[in-house]
Structures are given as C-alpha cells and as structure tokens.
Amino acid sequence: MRRIGFFVRISNWVLLFLVVFAGCKMEKSPSGISDGMNAKDSLTQLDKNTASEETEDKVSTEPINEGKKKKEVIPPQWKEIVTDSTGILLDIKYAGTDNFTKKKIYPCGRCFVRPEVAEKLLLIQKDLKERYGFGLKLFDCYRPAPAQQRLWDAVPDPDYVTPPAKGSMHSKGLAVDLTIVDKNGNDLNMGTPYDFFGREAHHDYEDFAADIQKNRVLIKKVMELHGFNSIRTEWWHYSLTKKSYPLSDWEWQCD
Ligand SMILES: [Zn+2]
Known part of the structure; x- marks a missing residue:
C-alpha cells in the first residue's frame, strides 16, 4: 500500500508538473504570437516613423526650396x-x-x-x-x-x-x-x-x-x-x- 501511495504521490507531482508546464506553454504561446505581431507592428511603426521622418524632412526643407526657381514649363504654342x-x-x-x-x-x-x-x-x-x-x-x-x-x-x-x-x-x-x-x-x-x-x-x-x-x-x-x-x-x-x-x-x- 505504501508503494501504491508513493506512486499516487508521484503521479500527482507529474500531473501537477504537466498542468504547470501546459499553463506556461499556454501563456508563452499567445505571447509568442504577440511577439510576432509586435515585430510586425514595429516594422509598420518603423515604416510610419520613416515616413513621418520623410514628411518632416519635406516640411523642414520646404522653406529652403521656396526660394528656388520652379522648372519652367513653356506652353506648347510657343x-x-x-x-x-x-x-x-x-x-x-x-x-x-x-x-x-x-x-x-x-x-x-x-x-x-x-x-x-x-x-x-x-x-x-x-x-x-x-x-x-x-x-x-x-x-x-x-x-x-x-x-x-x-x-x-x-x-x-x-x-x-x-x-x-x-x-x-x-x-x-x-x-x-x-x-x-x-x-x-x-x-x-x-x-x-x-x-x-x-x-x-x-x-x-x-x-x-x-x-x-x-x-x-x-x-x-x-x-x-x-x-x-x-x-x-x-x-x-x-x-x-x-x-x-x-x-x-x-x-x-x-x-
Ligand atoms: Zn516690330
């Protein structure tokens, strides 16, 4: 009986271990997807940031360009x-x-x-x-x-x-x-x-x-x-x- 009790205890520990392990996996899994999403989101964000930097660059260079002559368009009738x-x-x-x-x-x-x-x-x-x-x-x-x-x-x-x-x-x-x-x-x-x-x-x-x-x-x-x-x-x-x-x-x- 002692032997059976020992095995029952071991089984409980194993079960507990499995439950905890599965729980960890469950937590980790969504977080893994989330990490992927984060990475993707980060790229999107980077693109956005780059775009916004470009926009900011454009905005910031506009006053400098203002003084430059626009390319002349000669109407076709001339x-x-x-x-x-x-x-x-x-x-x-x-x-x-x-x-x-x-x-x-x-x-x-x-x-x-x-x-x-x-x-x-x-x-x-x-x-x-x-x-x-x-x-x-x-x-x-x-x-x-x-x-x-x-x-x-x-x-x-x-x-x-x-x-x-x-x-x-x-x-x-x-x-x-x-x-x-x-x-x-x-x-x-x-x-x-x-x-x-x-x-x-x-x-x-x-x-x-x-x-x-x-x-x-x-x-x-x-x-x-x-x-x-x-x-x-x-x-x-x-x-x-x-x-x-x-x-x-x-x-x-x-x-
Ligand atoms: Zn004349």
Missing part, C-alpha cells in the same frame, strides 16, 4: 529661338536700356514665336547661309502684353508704340524685328539703326548708297519670299498674318 541650335543671333534690345525708351522692358532677353514663325525663320536662316554665308539677328520677337504696356508707359505715343488696347502683332507672337548679319556676325548696313523713327527707315526711301540699298532690298525680298509681310515705315519689322492668334500675357522666366 517655340524658343536659341542661337546654339539655330545659328540665329539674338540681340533683344528691350532686355536692356539700349533702345528708344532707354528703359529695360524685359527682365531678360529671350526669343519666343509661334511655331510657324519659328519654322520660317529657320528656312530663311538656311537660305541666307547657303546663298550668301549670311544669317539673321533678331532684335525682338514675342512681346508679352504686359511688356507692351510697359513700352507704352515709357513712350505713350501711337506714332512710336502700338497702344496696348489695340495690341501689337508682337504680342500675338507673329512679328519679329530683325536684321541680316555677315559671316562674322556683323550687321549689314541698313542705313539706319533699329527703331530709328524717320523717313530713312521707310522701305521706299532710296537715297542711300548702292550697297545699303542692296541690303535693304535683300532683307525685304528674303522675308517676303517666305511669306512675311513688311510695314512701310520699319525696315526691321516683319509679321506672318495668314493665321491669327490672340494677344498673349504669357511671360518667360529668367534665371
């Missing part, structure tokens, strides 16, 4: 004439004070035109180069309507500046002011400077030496050959009038 790719020279007079208003009208000199104007200018450039070794130099291209207003404010005289209410062909992107340059980039002698307001700038003025007369005939002939119209009083001004566009306010960026 083409820029750039010397490097076309060989056409630029001397945008209203971007400086060397113009008849003596005031800077554009913050910087760039040349934008409507696509058909750009296409024809390239053809003229090619034509002049192949035939004479010459090229074009542009003094003015698209003139944003606000710049036309600035021009008018500087010289409010309809004999010299188109009133903003009427609007200039330049503000439609269809007019260019230009001259022809020789193979060294020097202006051909046209008898007067650009924006000279007098009889000598008129197309029908013929009291010039033969070489000047020849240059004046050449510029008019080559421009008209490619569809540009001239105006009677300015040897430098040409426009395309086959297609019309509205006056535009869009202004280009400067660095």
